[in-house]
Amino acid sequence: MIAVIAHRGARSLAPENTLAAARIACELGADLWETDVSMTKEGHLILFHDPTLDRCTDVASVFPGRPSTRVIDYTLNEILRLDAGSYFVRTDPFGQIKDGSVTPEMLAAFKGEKIPTLEQCLDLVTETDWQVNLELKSHDSDSADVTIPDRTVETIRKSGICPDRIRISSFNHDWLLRVQKKEPALRVQALVGYDGHTPLDFGDLSFDTYNANADLITDDQIRMLQSKGKSVNLFTVNDPKRFHHFATLGVDGIFTDFPQTFVTHG
Numbered sequence: 001m002i003a004v005i006a007h008r009g010a011r012s013l014a015p016e017n018t019l020a021a022a023r024i025a026c027e028l029g030a031d032l033w034e035t036d037v038s039m040t041k042e043g044h045l046i047l048f049h050d051p052t053l054d055r056c057t058d059v060a061s062v063f064p065g066r067p068s069t070r071v072i073d074y075t076l077n078e079i080l081r082l083d084a085g086s087y088f089v090r091t092d093p094f095g096q097i098k099d100g101s102v103t104p105e106m107l108a109a110f111k112g113e114k115i116p117t118l119e120q121c122l123d124l125v126t127e128t129d130w131q132v133n134l135e136l137k138s139h140d141s142d143s144a145d146v147t148i149p150d151r152t153v154e155t156i157r158k159s160g161i162c163p164d165r166i167r168i169s170s171f172n173h174d175w176l177l178r179v180q181k182k183e184p185a186l187r188v189q190a191l192v193g194y195d196g197h198t199p200l201d202f203g204d205l206s207f208d209t210y211n212a213n214a215d216l217i218t219d220d221q222i223r224m225l226q227s228k229g230k231s232v233n234l235f236t237v238n239d240p241k242r243f244h245h246f247a248t249l250g251v252d253g254i255f256t257d258f259p260q261t262f263v264t265h266g
């Protein structure tokens with residue numbers, strides 16, 4: 001069976017990378033929660049996708065006039081003052097509020113939603129008996145984030161979570177090797193093909209699993225990976241026809257913003 005991977009949680013139904021989006025994806029029956037790990041100024045790990053706080057928070061009104069909105073320039077205490085839910089209510093990024101798929105009660109609860117810490121993420125995964133894919137974000141202008149792999153492993157160890165519940169991915173393959181060396185029990189997955197400017201490069205095919213851009217990979221490349229015994233997950237697929245096509249090819253998992261469309265029960 002193909003794994004349905006909730007991209008940044010159920011991000012079409014809830015603010016991305018929040019605990020609310022994760023809980024909804026879990027209740028829907030998604031096999032895995034994909035989320036992004038970034039680092040604060042003093043080295044705390046949080047769940048956040050973008051290098052800057054503008055798109056998904058109210059940073060401009062909480063910290064008016066602050067010259068930088070980069071995540072790495074904010075402390076955890078400052079990050080926790082931000083509202084990471086209201087943008088979703090305001091912008092309805094996937095049209096699901098307009099469609100009536102998000103209830104007024106859900107919308108009311110999203111306002112004021114906080115950016116989660118990695119510790120909260122791991123607690124939720126354990127509590128819900130679930131699994132998570134932590135994508136370690138390498139925002140390339142930051143030299144400070146080089147400690148993310150080590151800090152991630154340390155946080156996982158401290159939490160006591162079973163390593164089987166975790167997959168670590170990154171476009172930075174050196175980071176994956178670092179994680180593997182530090183904690184061989186953690187499974188790693190190599191992300192490839194961020195966009196059209198960074199075409200798919202499978203390198204020396206030394207990883208067991210490749211998470212590839214669905215818009216860039218060809219059917220022949222999928223077959224090549226499978227013939228070499230690699231697992232293949234594809235991001236990000238929201239169209240049912242494309243999902244079906246990749247399922248027919250036998251890929252292992254699909255990252256989607258619409259787990260509600262693709263989870264099958266029974």
Ligand code: G3P
Nearest residue numbers: 034036135169211235255
């Ligand atoms: O992990 C797959 C996918 O999430 C990578 O791209 O930009 O959505 O983090 P992005």
Ligand code: CA
Nearest residue numbers: 034035036135
């Ligand atoms: Ca991601």
